[in-house]
Amino acid sequence: MPGKKLEQSLRERAATLRRHILKMASNDQLIHLGGSMSIADFMAALFFHFLDVEGKNRPRDHFILSKGHAVHTLHACLAEMGKIDVSEFSSLARMGTRLAGHPSPKAPLVEFSTGSLGHGLSVGIGMALAEKLNGQGARTVVLMGDGELQEGSVWEAALCAPRFGLENLLAIVDRNGLQAAGKVDDILPLDPLKEKWKSFRWNTQVIDGHDMAAILRALKRFPAKTGPSVIISNTVKGKGVPAVEGTVRAHFTSLAGHEVEAALAALEVSSC
Protein backbone atom coordinates (compact mmCIF):
# COMPACT_ATOMS: atom_id res chain seq x y z
CA MET A 1 0.00 0.00 0.00
CA PRO A 2 1.41 3.41 -0.94
CA GLY A 3 2.45 5.63 1.98
CA LYS A 4 -0.42 8.08 2.22
CA LYS A 5 -3.05 5.41 1.72
CA LEU A 6 -1.45 3.15 4.34
CA GLU A 7 -1.28 6.02 6.79
CA GLN A 8 -4.92 6.84 6.30
CA SER A 9 -6.01 3.24 6.62
CA LEU A 10 -4.02 2.82 9.87
CA ARG A 11 -5.44 6.09 11.23
CA GLU A 12 -8.91 4.74 10.59
CA ARG A 13 -7.94 1.46 12.19
CA ALA A 14 -6.69 3.28 15.29
CA ALA A 15 -10.00 5.14 15.48
CA THR A 16 -11.82 1.80 15.29
CA LEU A 17 -9.64 0.39 18.08
CA ARG A 18 -10.56 3.42 20.19
CA ARG A 19 -14.26 2.91 19.47
CA HIS A 20 -13.92 -0.70 20.66
CA ILE A 21 -12.19 0.45 23.85
CA LEU A 22 -14.95 3.00 24.44
CA LYS A 23 -17.45 0.16 24.34
CA MET A 24 -15.44 -1.66 27.01
CA ALA A 25 -15.39 1.42 29.28
CA SER A 26 -19.16 1.95 29.00
CA ASN A 27 -21.79 0.49 31.32
CA ASP A 28 -19.90 1.37 34.51
CA GLN A 29 -17.08 -1.03 33.64
CA LEU A 30 -13.85 0.27 35.15
CA ILE A 31 -10.91 -0.34 32.82
CA HIS A 32 -7.34 0.85 32.36
CA LEU A 33 -8.61 3.28 29.79
CA GLY A 34 -5.86 5.89 29.59
CA GLY A 35 -2.92 3.62 28.78
CA SER A 36 -5.05 1.64 26.33
CA MET A 37 -6.00 4.78 24.43
CA SER A 38 -2.46 6.16 24.38
CA ILE A 39 -1.10 3.11 22.53
CA ALA A 40 -3.95 2.77 20.03
CA ASP A 41 -2.10 4.41 17.13
CA PHE A 42 1.07 2.41 17.62
CA MET A 43 -0.89 -0.83 18.08
CA ALA A 44 -2.73 -0.19 14.81
CA ALA A 45 0.63 0.19 13.05
CA LEU A 46 2.06 -2.92 14.71
CA PHE A 47 -0.86 -5.29 14.24
CA PHE A 48 -2.09 -4.13 10.83
CA HIS A 49 1.19 -3.31 9.15
CA PHE A 50 4.46 -4.10 10.89
CA LEU A 51 4.03 -7.47 12.62
CA ASP A 52 2.99 -10.87 11.36
CA VAL A 53 1.89 -12.38 14.69
CA GLU A 54 0.22 -15.31 12.98
CA GLY A 55 3.16 -16.15 10.73
CA LYS A 56 1.02 -15.93 7.62
CA ASN A 57 3.60 -14.49 5.24
CA ARG A 58 6.88 -15.00 7.07
CA PRO A 59 8.17 -16.57 10.31
CA ARG A 60 5.88 -15.61 13.15
CA ASP A 61 6.81 -12.39 14.94
CA HIS A 62 6.66 -12.04 18.71
CA PHE A 63 4.72 -9.31 20.49
CA ILE A 64 4.75 -8.76 24.25
CA LEU A 65 2.48 -6.20 25.82
CA SER A 66 4.68 -5.60 28.83
CA LYS A 67 2.36 -2.84 30.11
CA GLY A 68 -0.26 -5.54 30.45
CA HIS A 69 -2.95 -3.29 31.89
CA ALA A 70 -3.37 -1.78 28.40
CA VAL A 71 -4.79 -5.14 27.32
CA HIS A 72 -7.98 -3.54 26.01
CA THR A 73 -6.17 -2.30 22.91
CA LEU A 74 -4.86 -5.80 22.33
CA HIS A 75 -8.40 -7.18 22.65
CA ALA A 76 -9.58 -4.52 20.22
CA CYS A 77 -6.90 -5.65 17.74
CA LEU A 78 -8.04 -9.26 18.18
CA ALA A 79 -11.58 -8.19 17.33
CA GLU A 80 -10.34 -6.41 14.19
CA MET A 81 -8.43 -9.55 13.23
CA GLY A 82 -11.59 -11.61 13.63
CA LYS A 83 -10.14 -13.64 16.51
CA ILE A 84 -12.81 -12.55 18.98
CA ASP A 85 -16.25 -11.09 18.46
CA VAL A 86 -17.12 -7.53 19.37
CA SER A 87 -20.03 -8.96 21.36
CA GLU A 88 -17.46 -10.45 23.77
CA PHE A 89 -16.44 -6.98 24.95
CA SER A 90 -19.43 -6.89 27.30
CA SER A 91 -18.22 -10.12 28.94
CA LEU A 92 -15.08 -8.34 30.21
CA ALA A 93 -14.26 -9.38 33.79
CA ARG A 94 -17.34 -11.65 33.98
CA MET A 95 -17.28 -15.34 34.89
CA GLY A 96 -16.00 -17.45 32.01
CA THR A 97 -14.87 -14.52 29.82
CA ARG A 98 -11.86 -14.81 27.54
CA LEU A 99 -11.07 -11.15 28.20
CA ALA A 100 -9.13 -10.59 31.42
CA GLY A 101 -7.88 -7.28 32.77
CA HIS A 102 -4.36 -8.25 31.69
CA PRO A 103 -3.16 -10.39 28.75
CA SER A 104 -4.02 -13.95 29.76
CA PRO A 105 -3.83 -17.30 28.00
CA LYS A 106 -7.64 -17.37 27.83
CA ALA A 107 -7.63 -14.94 24.91
CA PRO A 108 -6.44 -16.08 21.47
CA LEU A 109 -3.08 -14.92 20.09
CA VAL A 110 -1.79 -13.67 23.44
CA GLU A 111 1.85 -14.54 23.11
CA PHE A 112 2.85 -13.97 26.72
CA SER A 113 0.77 -13.33 29.83
CA THR A 114 1.83 -10.14 31.56
CA GLY A 115 0.49 -7.77 34.18
CA SER A 116 3.33 -7.45 36.64
CA LEU A 117 5.42 -4.64 35.20
CA GLY A 118 9.04 -5.00 34.16
CA HIS A 119 8.95 -8.58 32.88
CA GLY A 120 8.48 -8.12 29.14
CA LEU A 121 11.82 -6.80 27.98
CA SER A 122 13.85 -9.70 29.41
CA VAL A 123 11.41 -12.19 27.93
CA GLY A 124 11.70 -10.34 24.63
CA ILE A 125 15.48 -10.67 24.79
CA GLY A 126 15.09 -14.43 25.23
CA MET A 127 12.76 -14.61 22.23
CA ALA A 128 15.08 -12.46 20.13
CA LEU A 129 18.06 -14.66 21.08
CA ALA A 130 16.09 -17.73 20.04
CA GLU A 131 15.13 -16.12 16.74
CA LYS A 132 18.70 -15.05 16.12
CA LEU A 133 19.70 -18.71 16.43
CA ASN A 134 16.81 -19.72 14.17
CA GLY A 135 17.99 -17.18 11.60
CA GLN A 136 14.59 -16.80 9.95
CA GLY A 137 14.24 -13.05 10.54
CA ALA A 138 11.32 -13.07 12.99
CA ARG A 139 10.93 -9.81 14.90
CA THR A 140 10.31 -9.34 18.61
CA VAL A 141 8.49 -6.23 19.79
CA VAL A 142 8.03 -5.32 23.46
CA LEU A 143 5.69 -2.48 24.35
CA MET A 144 6.29 -0.89 27.76
CA GLY A 145 4.85 2.02 29.66
CA ASP A 146 6.87 4.94 30.97
CA GLY A 147 5.79 4.28 34.55
CA GLU A 148 6.96 0.73 34.00
CA LEU A 149 10.50 2.00 33.46
CA GLN A 150 10.68 2.59 37.21
CA GLU A 151 11.07 -1.19 37.58
CA GLY A 152 14.74 -2.09 38.00
CA SER A 153 14.37 -5.24 35.93
CA VAL A 154 13.75 -3.07 32.84
CA TRP A 155 17.24 -1.63 33.23
CA GLU A 156 18.79 -5.06 33.75
CA ALA A 157 17.29 -5.98 30.40
CA ALA A 158 18.26 -2.66 28.81
CA LEU A 159 21.86 -3.27 29.86
CA CYS A 160 21.75 -6.86 28.62
CA ALA A 161 20.24 -6.62 25.12
CA PRO A 162 23.04 -4.73 23.31
CA ARG A 163 25.56 -7.20 24.74
CA PHE A 164 24.06 -9.79 22.39
CA GLY A 165 23.48 -7.56 19.38
CA LEU A 166 19.80 -8.29 18.92
CA GLU A 167 19.04 -6.17 15.87
CA ASN A 168 15.76 -8.13 15.75
CA LEU A 169 14.49 -6.63 19.02
CA LEU A 170 12.35 -3.49 19.16
CA ALA A 171 11.25 -1.89 22.41
CA ILE A 172 8.57 0.77 22.46
CA VAL A 173 8.08 3.09 25.40
CA ASP A 174 4.60 4.57 25.55
CA ARG A 175 5.48 7.83 27.19
CA ASN A 176 2.10 9.19 28.24
CA GLY A 177 3.66 10.90 31.24
CA LEU A 178 1.20 9.57 33.82
CA GLN A 179 1.14 6.58 36.13
CA ALA A 180 -1.51 5.29 38.52
CA ALA A 181 -1.28 8.07 41.09
CA GLY A 182 0.10 11.03 39.22
CA LYS A 183 2.68 12.40 36.83
CA VAL A 184 5.76 10.28 36.20
CA ASP A 185 7.79 13.50 36.48
CA ASP A 186 6.48 14.07 40.01
CA ILE A 187 6.66 10.50 41.31
CA LEU A 188 9.95 9.22 39.94
CA PRO A 189 11.23 11.22 36.95
CA LEU A 190 12.84 9.41 34.03
CA ASP A 191 14.61 12.31 32.38
CA PRO A 192 16.81 12.43 30.47
CA LEU A 193 15.11 9.36 28.99
CA LYS A 194 16.45 9.50 25.44
CA GLU A 195 19.99 9.90 26.74
CA LYS A 196 19.51 6.98 29.14
CA TRP A 197 18.59 4.58 26.34
CA LYS A 198 21.33 5.95 24.10
CA SER A 199 23.92 5.54 26.84
CA PHE A 200 22.71 1.93 27.25
CA ARG A 201 23.67 1.53 23.56
CA TRP A 202 20.18 1.31 22.09
CA ASN A 203 19.28 2.81 18.71
CA THR A 204 16.93 5.44 20.06
CA GLN A 205 14.20 7.45 18.36
CA VAL A 206 11.72 9.84 19.94
CA ILE A 207 8.47 10.42 18.08
CA ASP A 208 4.95 11.75 18.44
CA GLY A 209 3.08 8.51 19.08
CA HIS A 210 -0.17 9.90 17.72
CA ASP A 211 1.33 10.87 14.35
CA MET A 212 0.87 7.86 12.10
CA ALA A 213 3.37 9.12 9.53
CA ALA A 214 5.98 9.46 12.29
CA ILE A 215 5.23 5.96 13.60
CA LEU A 216 5.66 4.49 10.13
CA ARG A 217 8.89 6.40 9.55
CA ALA A 218 10.28 5.16 12.86
CA LEU A 219 9.33 1.56 12.09
CA LYS A 220 10.98 1.88 8.68
CA ARG A 221 14.32 2.54 10.37
CA PHE A 222 14.12 -0.89 12.05
CA PRO A 223 16.29 -2.94 12.17
CA ALA A 224 19.36 -0.85 12.86
CA LYS A 225 22.76 -1.97 11.52
CA THR A 226 23.87 -3.08 14.96
CA GLY A 227 22.06 -3.50 18.25
CA PRO A 228 18.49 -3.32 19.48
CA SER A 229 16.16 -0.40 18.86
CA VAL A 230 13.86 1.60 21.08
CA ILE A 231 11.19 4.07 20.08
CA ILE A 232 10.11 6.50 22.76
CA SER A 233 6.58 7.29 21.76
CA ASN A 234 5.32 10.54 23.27
CA THR A 235 1.61 10.18 23.81
CA VAL A 236 -1.37 11.57 25.72
CA LYS A 237 -2.96 9.33 28.30
CA GLY A 238 -6.61 8.76 27.40
CA LYS A 239 -6.03 10.11 23.87
CA GLY A 240 -9.33 10.39 22.02
CA VAL A 241 -11.49 10.79 25.11
CA PRO A 242 -11.83 14.54 25.74
CA ALA A 243 -13.28 13.97 29.22
CA VAL A 244 -10.13 12.31 30.53
CA GLU A 245 -7.24 13.16 28.16
CA GLY A 246 -4.08 13.89 30.10
CA THR A 247 -5.68 13.35 33.51
CA VAL A 248 -4.88 11.01 36.38
CA ARG A 249 -8.48 9.79 36.22
CA ALA A 250 -7.76 8.32 32.76
CA HIS A 251 -5.62 5.56 34.31
CA PHE A 252 -8.50 3.47 35.60
CA THR A 253 -12.02 4.62 34.96
CA SER A 254 -15.36 3.97 33.36
CA LEU A 255 -17.12 6.51 31.18
CA ALA A 256 -20.55 8.08 31.46
CA GLY A 257 -22.83 7.94 28.42
CA HIS A 258 -22.25 11.56 27.47
CA GLU A 259 -18.48 11.11 27.74
CA VAL A 260 -18.62 8.20 25.32
CA GLU A 261 -20.80 10.26 22.94
CA ALA A 262 -18.32 13.13 23.01
CA ALA A 263 -15.41 10.79 22.39
CA LEU A 264 -17.15 9.10 19.46
CA ALA A 265 -17.87 12.50 17.93
CA ALA A 266 -14.24 13.57 18.41
CA LEU A 267 -13.04 10.36 16.72
CA GLU A 268 -15.23 11.07 13.69
CA VAL A 269 -13.39 14.33 13.13
CA SER A 270 -9.84 13.09 13.91
CA SER A 271 -9.81 9.98 11.69
CA CYS A 272 -11.03 11.84 8.58
Added chain:
Amino acid sequence: MLGFVWAFSQGPVLADMAEKNPNVVVVSQDMGPISPFSERFPDRFFDVGICEANLIGVAAGLAHAGKLPFVFGMAPFVSMRSFEQIRTDCGYNRNNVKIIAPCSGLEGGHWAATHHAVEDLALLRLIPGMTVLCPADPGEGTRAVLAAAAVNGPVYIRFGYIEPIEGYTEDFVIGRAPVLRQGSDLAILATGASVTQALRAHEILKKDGISARVLNMHSIKPIDRDAIRKAAEEIGRLITVEEHFVAGGLGGAVAEVLADLGTGRLLRLGLQDEFVMEVAPYPDILRLVGIDAESIAASARSFLK
Protein backbone atom coordinates in the same frame (compact mmCIF):
# COMPACT_ATOMS: atom_id res chain seq x y z
CA MET B 1 32.60 -30.54 47.79
CA LEU B 2 30.82 -27.30 47.04
CA GLY B 3 27.67 -27.51 44.95
CA PHE B 4 29.39 -25.21 42.46
CA VAL B 5 31.80 -27.99 41.53
CA TRP B 6 28.95 -30.42 40.93
CA ALA B 7 26.81 -27.90 39.10
CA PHE B 8 29.66 -27.01 36.74
CA SER B 9 30.45 -30.69 36.28
CA GLN B 10 27.16 -30.96 34.35
CA GLY B 11 28.90 -29.24 31.43
CA PRO B 12 29.74 -32.49 29.59
CA VAL B 13 26.20 -33.84 30.05
CA LEU B 14 24.74 -30.64 28.67
CA ALA B 15 27.21 -30.64 25.78
CA ASP B 16 26.16 -34.20 24.87
CA MET B 17 22.54 -33.17 25.11
CA ALA B 18 23.22 -30.12 22.94
CA GLU B 19 24.91 -32.29 20.33
CA LYS B 20 21.69 -34.24 19.84
CA ASN B 21 19.22 -31.43 20.46
CA PRO B 22 19.89 -28.09 18.71
CA ASN B 23 17.41 -26.38 21.05
CA VAL B 24 19.54 -26.86 24.16
CA VAL B 25 20.99 -23.54 25.36
CA VAL B 26 22.65 -22.39 28.58
CA VAL B 27 21.97 -19.08 30.32
CA SER B 28 24.34 -18.17 33.11
CA GLN B 29 25.25 -15.31 35.40
CA ASP B 30 28.90 -14.45 35.89
CA MET B 31 29.94 -18.02 36.67
CA GLY B 32 32.60 -18.40 34.01
CA PRO B 33 32.64 -21.17 31.44
CA ILE B 34 30.43 -24.23 31.82
CA SER B 35 32.94 -26.51 30.12
CA PRO B 36 32.89 -27.99 27.60
CA PHE B 37 29.42 -26.66 26.70
CA SER B 38 30.48 -23.02 26.52
CA GLU B 39 33.51 -23.80 24.33
CA ARG B 40 31.71 -26.19 22.00
CA PHE B 41 28.53 -24.13 21.68
CA PRO B 42 29.56 -20.50 22.21
CA ASP B 43 26.57 -19.21 20.22
CA ARG B 44 24.24 -21.12 22.53
CA PHE B 45 25.87 -19.96 25.77
CA PHE B 46 24.58 -16.68 27.19
CA ASP B 47 26.23 -15.09 30.22
CA VAL B 48 23.85 -12.26 31.10
CA GLY B 49 25.85 -11.00 34.06
CA ILE B 50 24.69 -10.40 37.60
CA CYS B 51 20.97 -9.78 37.12
CA GLU B 52 18.68 -12.54 38.32
CA ALA B 53 15.35 -11.07 37.23
CA ASN B 54 16.68 -10.64 33.71
CA LEU B 55 18.35 -14.07 33.84
CA ILE B 56 15.05 -15.88 34.35
CA GLY B 57 13.10 -13.59 32.03
CA VAL B 58 15.59 -14.24 29.21
CA ALA B 59 15.41 -17.99 29.85
CA ALA B 60 11.60 -17.88 29.80
CA GLY B 61 11.68 -16.03 26.47
CA LEU B 62 14.09 -18.57 25.00
CA ALA B 63 11.86 -21.42 26.16
CA HIS B 64 8.77 -19.66 24.85
CA ALA B 65 10.36 -19.47 21.43
CA GLY B 66 11.07 -23.22 21.49
CA LYS B 67 14.52 -23.51 23.07
CA LEU B 68 15.43 -25.73 26.03
CA PRO B 69 17.32 -23.41 28.39
CA PHE B 70 19.41 -24.61 31.33
CA VAL B 71 19.97 -21.74 33.71
CA PHE B 72 22.90 -21.55 36.11
CA GLY B 73 22.02 -19.29 39.02
CA MET B 74 23.17 -18.93 42.62
CA ALA B 75 20.46 -20.61 44.73
CA PRO B 76 19.85 -17.83 47.29
CA PHE B 77 19.61 -15.15 44.62
CA VAL B 78 17.91 -16.96 41.77
CA SER B 79 15.25 -18.40 44.10
CA MET B 80 14.46 -15.14 45.87
CA ARG B 81 15.44 -12.20 43.71
CA SER B 82 13.83 -13.64 40.62
CA PHE B 83 11.06 -15.54 42.37
CA GLU B 84 8.35 -13.61 40.58
CA GLN B 85 9.98 -14.24 37.20
CA ILE B 86 10.07 -17.96 37.99
CA ARG B 87 6.47 -17.87 39.18
CA THR B 88 5.03 -15.73 36.39
CA ASP B 89 7.32 -16.16 33.38
CA CYS B 90 8.06 -19.87 33.90
CA GLY B 91 5.15 -21.15 36.02
CA TYR B 92 2.09 -19.16 34.92
CA ASN B 93 3.36 -18.86 31.33
CA ARG B 94 4.36 -22.55 31.35
CA ASN B 95 7.89 -22.25 30.10
CA ASN B 96 10.27 -25.16 29.95
CA VAL B 97 13.14 -23.65 31.93
CA LYS B 98 15.60 -25.78 33.92
CA ILE B 99 17.36 -24.02 36.78
CA ILE B 100 20.59 -25.49 38.13
CA ALA B 101 21.24 -23.82 41.47
CA PRO B 102 24.51 -24.20 43.37
CA CYS B 103 25.32 -22.35 46.62
CA SER B 104 22.26 -23.99 48.10
CA GLY B 105 21.36 -24.82 51.67
CA LEU B 106 24.16 -23.95 54.08
CA GLU B 107 27.08 -24.59 51.75
CA GLY B 108 27.61 -20.83 51.73
CA GLY B 109 28.78 -21.45 55.31
CA HIS B 110 31.09 -18.71 56.48
CA TRP B 111 29.95 -16.41 53.66
CA ALA B 112 27.13 -15.74 56.13
CA ALA B 113 23.37 -15.67 55.87
CA THR B 114 23.08 -13.65 52.65
CA HIS B 115 24.56 -16.70 50.94
CA HIS B 116 22.50 -19.36 52.70
CA ALA B 117 19.70 -20.63 50.47
CA VAL B 118 17.35 -21.89 53.14
CA GLU B 119 14.05 -20.69 51.68
CA ASP B 120 14.30 -21.97 48.10
CA LEU B 121 12.49 -25.29 48.53
CA ALA B 122 9.54 -23.61 50.22
CA LEU B 123 9.31 -20.88 47.60
CA LEU B 124 9.77 -23.02 44.54
CA ARG B 125 7.38 -25.79 45.57
CA LEU B 126 4.59 -23.22 45.84
CA ILE B 127 4.56 -22.74 42.09
CA PRO B 128 2.02 -24.84 40.18
CA GLY B 129 3.66 -27.02 37.54
CA MET B 130 7.13 -26.66 39.07
CA THR B 131 9.35 -29.67 39.74
CA VAL B 132 11.81 -29.24 42.64
CA LEU B 133 14.76 -31.61 42.90
CA CYS B 134 17.50 -31.89 45.48
CA PRO B 135 20.02 -34.62 44.59
CA ALA B 136 21.94 -36.40 47.34
CA ASP B 137 25.21 -37.10 45.55
CA PRO B 138 27.05 -36.04 42.38
CA GLY B 139 25.95 -39.05 40.34
CA GLU B 140 22.37 -38.39 41.30
CA GLY B 141 22.90 -34.76 40.34
CA THR B 142 23.61 -35.79 36.77
CA ARG B 143 20.69 -38.21 36.78
CA ALA B 144 18.49 -35.35 38.04
CA VAL B 145 19.65 -33.10 35.19
CA LEU B 146 18.80 -35.81 32.66
CA ALA B 147 15.42 -36.41 34.29
CA ALA B 148 14.75 -32.66 34.29
CA ALA B 149 15.45 -32.45 30.56
CA ALA B 150 12.72 -35.02 29.96
CA VAL B 151 10.12 -33.06 31.95
CA ASN B 152 7.89 -30.70 30.00
CA GLY B 153 7.83 -27.79 32.45
CA PRO B 154 10.04 -25.73 34.73
CA VAL B 155 12.44 -27.59 37.02
CA TYR B 156 14.62 -26.33 39.86
CA ILE B 157 17.63 -28.48 40.77
CA ARG B 158 19.41 -27.62 43.97
CA PHE B 159 23.11 -28.52 44.14
CA GLY B 160 24.44 -28.58 47.70
CA TYR B 161 27.62 -29.58 49.47
CA ILE B 162 27.31 -33.20 48.39
CA GLU B 163 29.79 -36.09 48.43
CA PRO B 164 29.63 -39.33 46.46
CA ILE B 165 27.64 -41.94 48.38
CA GLU B 166 29.53 -45.21 47.99
CA GLY B 167 27.83 -47.72 45.73
CA TYR B 168 24.83 -45.47 45.13
CA THR B 169 23.50 -45.87 41.58
CA GLU B 170 19.73 -45.89 42.15
CA ASP B 171 17.66 -44.91 39.10
CA PHE B 172 16.35 -41.39 39.38
CA VAL B 173 12.58 -41.29 39.14
CA ILE B 174 11.03 -37.90 39.83
CA GLY B 175 8.58 -38.19 42.74
CA ARG B 176 9.95 -41.49 44.03
CA ALA B 177 12.08 -41.56 47.18
CA PRO B 178 14.62 -44.38 47.26
CA VAL B 179 14.92 -46.26 50.56
CA LEU B 180 18.67 -46.29 51.24
CA ARG B 181 18.52 -48.18 54.54
CA GLN B 182 15.74 -50.31 55.92
CA GLY B 183 14.67 -49.77 59.52
CA SER B 184 11.78 -50.27 61.88
CA ASP B 185 12.17 -47.90 64.85
CA LEU B 186 12.05 -44.61 63.03
CA ALA B 187 12.33 -43.19 59.54
CA ILE B 188 14.77 -40.45 58.63
CA LEU B 189 13.68 -38.53 55.56
CA ALA B 190 16.55 -36.43 54.29
CA THR B 191 17.19 -34.34 51.21
CA GLY B 192 20.33 -33.25 49.38
CA ALA B 193 23.54 -33.20 51.39
CA SER B 194 21.57 -34.16 54.50
CA VAL B 195 21.18 -37.68 53.08
CA THR B 196 24.86 -38.35 53.78
CA GLN B 197 24.42 -37.14 57.37
CA ALA B 198 21.32 -39.31 57.74
CA LEU B 199 23.24 -42.37 56.53
CA ARG B 200 25.94 -41.69 59.13
CA ALA B 201 23.25 -41.19 61.79
CA HIS B 202 21.85 -44.58 60.79
CA GLU B 203 25.22 -46.18 61.61
CA ILE B 204 25.51 -44.35 64.93
CA LEU B 205 21.99 -45.37 65.93
CA LYS B 206 22.64 -48.97 64.89
CA LYS B 207 25.33 -49.17 67.56
CA ASP B 208 22.66 -48.16 70.08
CA GLY B 209 20.37 -50.88 68.77
CA ILE B 210 18.09 -48.39 67.00
CA SER B 211 16.98 -49.32 63.53
CA ALA B 212 16.45 -46.26 61.33
CA ARG B 213 14.98 -46.35 57.82
CA VAL B 214 16.66 -43.76 55.61
CA LEU B 215 14.82 -42.25 52.69
CA ASN B 216 16.39 -40.04 50.04
CA MET B 217 13.81 -37.34 49.39
CA HIS B 218 15.42 -36.07 46.21
CA SER B 219 12.08 -34.88 44.88
CA ILE B 220 10.61 -32.13 46.99
CA LYS B 221 7.93 -31.58 44.38
CA PRO B 222 6.27 -33.87 43.49
CA ILE B 223 6.88 -35.52 46.84
CA ASP B 224 6.65 -39.28 47.34
CA ARG B 225 3.39 -39.45 49.30
CA ASP B 226 3.42 -43.24 49.19
CA ALA B 227 6.85 -43.50 50.81
CA ILE B 228 5.75 -41.07 53.53
CA ARG B 229 2.49 -42.97 54.07
CA LYS B 230 4.37 -46.27 54.32
CA ALA B 231 6.83 -44.85 56.85
CA ALA B 232 3.95 -43.40 58.88
CA GLU B 233 1.95 -46.62 58.82
CA GLU B 234 4.81 -49.08 59.27
CA ILE B 235 6.96 -47.09 61.69
CA GLY B 236 4.99 -44.09 62.92
CA ARG B 237 7.87 -41.79 63.87
CA LEU B 238 9.44 -39.68 61.15
CA ILE B 239 12.33 -37.23 61.22
CA THR B 240 12.98 -34.84 58.36
CA VAL B 241 16.48 -33.41 57.82
CA GLU B 242 17.26 -30.53 55.50
CA GLU B 243 19.53 -27.55 55.02
CA HIS B 244 16.51 -25.27 54.96
CA PHE B 245 14.03 -23.66 57.31
CA VAL B 246 11.81 -26.40 58.69
CA ALA B 247 8.85 -24.25 57.68
CA GLY B 248 7.84 -24.86 54.09
CA GLY B 249 10.68 -27.09 52.95
CA LEU B 250 10.94 -30.86 53.24
CA GLY B 251 9.68 -30.76 56.84
CA GLY B 252 6.73 -28.63 55.81
CA ALA B 253 5.94 -30.83 52.83
CA VAL B 254 6.05 -34.02 54.91
CA ALA B 255 3.94 -32.39 57.64
CA GLU B 256 1.31 -31.57 55.03
CA VAL B 257 1.18 -35.19 53.84
CA LEU B 258 0.94 -36.51 57.41
CA ALA B 259 -1.81 -34.02 58.20
CA ASP B 260 -3.71 -35.21 55.12
CA LEU B 261 -3.26 -38.81 56.25
CA GLY B 262 -4.05 -38.03 59.89
CA THR B 263 -1.27 -40.26 61.07
CA GLY B 264 2.38 -40.31 62.11
CA ARG B 265 4.56 -38.25 64.46
CA LEU B 266 7.07 -35.87 62.99
CA LEU B 267 10.27 -34.19 64.15
CA ARG B 268 11.58 -31.59 61.75
CA LEU B 269 15.31 -30.90 61.81
CA GLY B 270 16.73 -27.93 59.99
CA LEU B 271 16.79 -24.20 60.58
CA GLN B 272 14.17 -23.18 63.08
CA ASP B 273 12.85 -19.64 62.86
CA GLU B 274 16.29 -18.02 63.02
CA PHE B 275 19.05 -17.07 60.61
CA VAL B 276 22.47 -18.60 61.22
CA MET B 277 24.23 -15.67 62.88
CA GLU B 278 27.42 -17.51 63.83
CA VAL B 279 30.25 -17.34 61.32
CA ALA B 280 31.72 -20.79 60.85
CA PRO B 281 32.77 -23.28 58.19
CA TYR B 282 30.17 -25.64 56.75
CA PRO B 283 30.65 -28.68 59.05
CA ASP B 284 30.43 -26.49 62.15
CA ILE B 285 27.30 -24.81 60.88
CA LEU B 286 25.66 -28.20 60.45
CA ARG B 287 26.46 -28.87 64.14
CA LEU B 288 25.11 -25.47 65.18
CA VAL B 289 21.87 -26.11 63.33
CA GLY B 290 21.68 -29.68 64.64
CA ILE B 291 21.73 -31.51 61.33
CA ASP B 292 25.12 -33.24 61.37
CA ALA B 293 25.07 -37.02 61.90
CA GLU B 294 25.73 -36.88 65.69
CA SER B 295 23.01 -34.27 66.26
CA ILE B 296 20.52 -36.20 64.13
CA ALA B 297 21.25 -39.34 66.14
CA ALA B 298 20.87 -37.46 69.43
CA SER B 299 17.57 -35.96 68.31
CA ALA B 300 16.41 -39.42 67.24
CA ARG B 301 17.15 -40.89 70.64
CA SER B 302 15.12 -38.21 72.44
CA PHE B 303 12.34 -38.52 69.90
CA LEU B 304 12.04 -42.23 70.62
CA LYS B 305 11.85 -41.77 74.38
